[in-house]
Amino acid sequence: MHLFVHRFLVRAPLEEVANFHRDTRALRRLTPPPIWVQFHHLEPLAENSIAEFSLWFGPFPVRWRALHIHVHPLQGFTDIQVQGPLQSWRHTHSFQAVDEHTTQITEMIEYEHPAGWNGLLTRLLYSSIALRLLFFYRQWVTRFYLEWKRSVERH
Template identity: 55%
Template sequence: MPTFDYTFTVDAPLTAVSNFHHNTSVLKTLTPPPIIAQIHHFDPMANGAVAEFTLWFGPLPLRWRAVHSNVSVNGFTDTQQQGPLKHWRHTHRFTAVSPTTTQIHEQIEYEHDSGLRGILSRLLFAKPGLFLLFTARKWITRFHLRRERQTA
């Protein structure tokens, strides 16, 4: 099964990074244009929490239902229960590098369907696209955590 890994650091303590990622509106915050995230339902972050949302790629809606597990201050995993891929498991890990710096490691295990559905997911969720998405998320995360620190 293919995997995608992306690691970066932010100038923020572990608790700030964890709180940011556990916020139920974070998916909208971390979704860069031209993609739009429409949240239908998002349980408070906990083991078994369900998130239902649509990612809009222009006029194309991709509906997801993800279930969260392994939720802790050090991260969580969201697993696609329904969605555009045959399999998608996204693990977010947060590790304190120092009292004011945290490493974020994103790992995705994914598998495409066959047929037309698989062609679409290969176009939208190939490694180059995931790299661009997570590079944007890195910048967005750093921006928001820096802004939080400055207003605190």
């Protein structure tokens, strides 16, 4: 079992951070180019809600079915791969107020690659380096929407 953890601060109140992640547009916003996300079925974030989607790596789709559990309005949620490319995937999104204007986001992923040829592919697409790049991108996008865009909209 592999463990990946990424923490960062956002200059935004806890409620705004939670609302950003609860928005059904969040996954599309947080998916970096050149990857494209196509939704097949997407339920609003709630306990036991389901998201079915394909991540397109160029011309190659990778289909996922994720189940959301431990959904808390302000503290975060966990998504578990029910069907998908990995042997297992458990991604916990945690939000914690640092003060009334700052929130710490912690992304923790426990994952396991399958055996065989599929495992070789997932070791490329979901390597620790790929995850690090993905979450730096997600950090940048989250800050863009919650810090910069919000400040522009207020003026």
